Amino acid sequence: MNTDPIKRSLEAGGLRCTPQRYAVMAFLREHEGHPTAAEIFEAVNRRCYSGKDPRSSRATTYNNLRDLVEAGLVREVAVEGRAARFDAKGLRNHHFICDRCGKVEDVEWYDVPRPRSGSLGKRVLRECELIFRGLCAKCAARRSS
Amino acid sequence: MNTDPIKRSLEAGGLRCTPQRYAVMAFLREHEGHPTAAEIFEAVNRRCYSGKDPRSSRATTYNNLRDLVEAGLVREVAVEGRAARFDAKGLRNHHFICDRCGKVEDVEWYDVPRPRSGSLGKRVLRECELIFRGLCAKCAARRSS
């Protein structure tokens, strides 16, 4: 009986369940932050997520991230900066980006009022995310010291 | 008498007013979209914004974009995708990102209700931007054809 949630979500997304994909999903699900592809690549090669030899090539990690994003299982986080960042598509979050250190933190989701009628013209709205900016708790504490 | 707004804004930001910087600011102020650094580099080398030889090296364009962002005169737009995108810090906008074609469009600003008390913990909030996602007018029209 197939009860593993990662395996089920891959299959639901039309993707084969390979050890490399499993490792990426497992890492993103237990990792709190928003890692870059390089961080994900290093992680899946450092620790065994799937019980098998975890080695994965860089191209595979990039390919898999793209496939998982397209399948809706992983989301790329909209942040400034050089490298793309990812998180597993669990609960939706808003994000807080620190002006000083650049850290991206999850903020509990709440629904945002839609823009007033006509504001979006003929666009079709799917989602509305908030990006908060300011100083994270750590940088705010440093500034007032 | 120094009345040029670009020159004044550079000086207010603590930066020397060089022809290369002037050209970047001028381009971003009149450009509606959110160009990449490569597009900015090509533009400032294609057309004379400052009345002088517009040539600028790639490193200079990148250096200047970084300095202008740090000085608060230009903002990097938070979007997914490979290359950073920029706009001049004029009127604040929200953004609409198309799921299909990736285009980033400005949406007229309105203030968003702040998150409920305690939600942000000890962070210091400066700004709250909305990112809308869905289909742009063009892609929405194509889909229903």
Place this chain on the structure above:
DNA sequence: GTGTCAAATTAGACATAATCTAATTTATTG
């Protein structure tokens, strides 16, 4: 358990985006 086969992986080459470096130029100021 075996065979099939399309999906996926691989390793390294390649492409794109962005940064670094040391020498040189220049904007600003006195």
Place this chain on the structure above:
DNA sequence: CAATAAATTAGATTATGTCTAATTTGACAC
């Protein structure tokens, strides 16, 4: 005009991401 720190430069370098052809493999049918 001279001084000087800020800025520019050109190309090397690094970081990020993609491509390619050969090989492997997950899932399925039998």
